[in-house]
Amino acid sequence: MYxxxxxxxxxxxxxxxxxxxxxxxxxxxxxEACLNAIDDAGMKVADIDGFVSFNFNDSVPxxxxxxxxxxxxxxxxxxxxSGGNAANMIVLTAAAVIEAGLAENVxxxxxxxGRSGFRLGGGREMAAQGITQFTAPxxxxxxxxxxxxxxxxxxxEYGTTSEQLGDIAVTFRSNAVDNPRAMQRDPISKDDYxxxxxxxxxxxxxxxxxxxxxxxxxxxxKAERARDLxxxxxxxxxxxxxxxxxxxxxLFDAIRWPDHSHNYAKYIADDLWRSAGMGPxxxxxxxxxxxxxxxxxxxxxGLKFCKEGEGGSFIQGGRIAxxxxxxxxxxxxxxxxxxxxxxxxxxxxxxxxxxxxxxxQIADVETCLTTAGAMxxxxxxxxxx
Amino acid sequence: MTYAKPLPxxxxxxxxxxxxxxxxKLRLQRCTQCGHVRFPPTRFCAKCRSAEHEWxxxxxxxxxxxxxxxxxxxxxxxxxxxxxxxxxxxTLDEGVRIPSNIVGIAPEEVRADMPVRVxxxxxxxxxxxxxxxxx
Numbered sequence: 001m002y003x004x005x006x007x008x009x010x011x012x013x014x015x016x017x018x019x020x021x022x023x024x025x026x027x028x029x030x031x032e033a034c035l036n037a038i039d040d041a042g043m044k045v046a047d048i049d050g051f052v053s054f055n056f057n058d059s060v061p062x063x064x065x066x067x068x069x070x071x072x073x074x075x076x077x078x079x080x081x082s083g084g085n086a087a088n089m090i091v092l093t094a095a096a097v098i099e100a101g102l103a104e105n106v107x108x109x110x111x112x113x114g115r116s117g118f119r120l121g122g123g124r125e126m127a128a129q130g131i132t133q134f135t136a137p138x139x140x141x142x143x144x145x146x147x148x149x150x151x152x153x154x155x156x157e158y159g160t161t162s163e164q165l166g167d168i169a170v171t172f173r174s175n176a177v178d179n180p181r182a183m184q185r186d187p188i189s190k191d192d193y194x195x196x197x198x199x200x201x202x203x204x205x206x207x208x209x210x211x212x213x214x215x216x217x218x219x220x221x222k223a224e225r226a227r228d229l230x231x232x233x234x235x236x237x238x239x240x241x242x243x244x245x246x247x248x249x250x251l252f253d254a255i256r257w258p259d260h261s262h263n264y265a266k267y268i269a270d271d272l273w274r275s276a277g278m279g280p281x282x283x284x285x286x287x288x289x290x291x292x293x294x295x296x297x298x299x300x301x302g303l304k305f306c307k308e309g310e311g312g313s314f315i316q317g318g319r320i321a322x323x324x325x326x327x328x329x330x331x332x333x334x335x336x337x338x339x340x341x342x343x344x345x346x347x348x349x350x351x352x353x354x355x356x357x358x359x360x361q362i363a364d365v366e367t368c369l370t371t372a373g374a375m376x377x378x379x380x381x382x383x384x385x
Numbered sequence: 386m387t388y389a390k391p392l393p394x395x396x397x398x399x400x401x402x403x404x405x406x407x408x409x410k411l412r413l414q415r416c417t418q419c420g421h422v423r424f425p426p427t428r429f430c431a432k433c434r435s436a437e438h439e440w441x442x443x444x445x446x447x448x449x450x451x452x453x454x455x456x457x458x459x460x461x462x463x464x465x466x467x468x469x470x471x472x473x474x475x476t477l478d479e480g481v482r483i484p485s486n487i488v489g490i491a492p493e494e495v496r497a498d499m500p501v502r503v504x505x506x507x508x509x510x511x512x513x514x515x516x517x518x519x520x
Contacts, residue, residue: 125391126389126390126391126392127391127392127394128391128392128393128394129394129396130396131425132391133393133394133395133399134393134425134483134484135484136391137390137391137392137393137508137512137514138472138484138485138486138514138516139390139455139464139467139470139472139486140453140472140484141391141459142459145453145455145459145472148453149451149452149453149472149474150451152451152452152453152497153450153451156451156497197456197457198454198456198457199456199457200453200454200455200456200457201453201454201456201492202453246431249425255424255425255474255482255483255484256482260451260474
C-alpha cells in the first residue's frame, strides 16, 4: 500500500495546445509541457533530475526531453510501456523515486500525436502476433471495439442503458464549454447523443473519447519543498495501482478476466482509500478515466461511490454535474477536453484544488480523486490542497 | 483474390490450435497434472504451474457471454464490405472463453447466453478460422 500520505506534492503543471494536427514532433510537445510545468512551479531546469513517462511506442524516451531542455544531470528516467492505466501510477512512482533518494524533483509527462500520428483508435498490423492472433482475425481490433464488449456485459448483468451513457457524455461536454483547453466546446443534448452515429454497438460516436495531439506534464517534489515554491502545494494523499486476476497478455486482452461488468477499480479500492485515510464520502470532486462513457460507471462502482450495478442510475439526475453532489470531469474529460491518455485529468485536479479553474471552478474543493485506466489494470490517486 | 484481413501469426504455443482448426477441430489445452482446461494457449498452467499438457477436442458448443456489432469498419478498406458484423466472447462448455464471430444470424437477433456451436471457415489454404453460429 502507498505509505507516503501527504509527504509529496504536485508543485507544477504544464500542457500544450490540444489539437488534431500539431504539425510538430512528439518530443517538442513533451518538452513544451515540461518547461511549462517547471515555470509554473517557479523552479529552474537545473532543479529537475528525474523523469517518468509512459507510452505506447508512440512517444519519445524521457532522456530525449532531458536533452532537449538541457537538464544538467538526469539521475532517474523511466519510460513505462503502458496505456492510460499508468497516468496516475507515474505520479505515484515519482513520489517513490524521490523517497528512495534516486532523484529530488521529478517530471511526469505524457506526449503524443494521438490523432495525426499513431492513432489508438486505428487499425493495426495485418499479421496478428501473440494474443492478438485470437482477436484481430475476427475483426476485433480497436479499443472502442474492446470496451464495447465490456459495456454489453454491464447491460446484460444490470440493465444499464444507452440513455445513462448519454447522461455522462452530455454532462462532460457541458463542462468543456467553459474550458479553453477543450477540443470540443459546443454543447450537446441527449438527442444529439442518441442520434450520433453507431460505431460499434453498444457505443455511439459520442461514447468514444477524442484522439488528440498534445502533451501534459506534472512536477512532483517533496511537500516541504513545494511549500516554498510559487504555487499552492497539492498533496498526494493516497494512491494505488493494479487490478485483479487474469489481467491479460496485453492492454487489449481480457479474454480470461472474471467479468467485464467490473474493472480494475474494485481491486484497488481498499488500498486506495486506506492509503489516503479517506473514503468515497470524503471526495469533493473526481476526474474519472473516460476513454469511453461506460468506463466511468465501472470505476464509480468499483471505488464504492455506489453499489455494483447501480452506476447507471447513480450518474443520473444531475449528481455528477458541476452543481451536483459529486462533480465529475470538470474539464470535459477525455470525451470532450482531449485524450492525453489520462494525465490531463491530473492537470484539471490540480487547477480545481488550487482554485484556478476559472468559470468552471467548483466552490470549496478540498479533495479530488483522479483515476486512470478502464479495463483490467489501472491507477488512482486522492489529491488534496 | 488475396485475403486482406488480419491473419494469425502462429507461434510454438499456438500452432497446435490453428492446425486443429485446419483439420476441423477446436483444440484446447488441458493440464495433465491438475486437469485445468485453458485458452488461449500458454506454456505454464496458471493453476498449478505445470508445463505438461495435452490437446483435447472441444465439443464446439458454448454460449454468448458478450457481443458487439461493428458498424464502423476499421481499417475501412479491409472491413467495409463486412459491416455490420458480430464479434462475441463465447463461453465454451469446457469452461473457457474464446473470441470469435457469430454468423448465420442477423446481428440484431444475437442475445446474451444464446447457445452457439463452432463452424470452420477457410481464410487461406494455411489458416482456417473457428466461427460460431446459433446451435
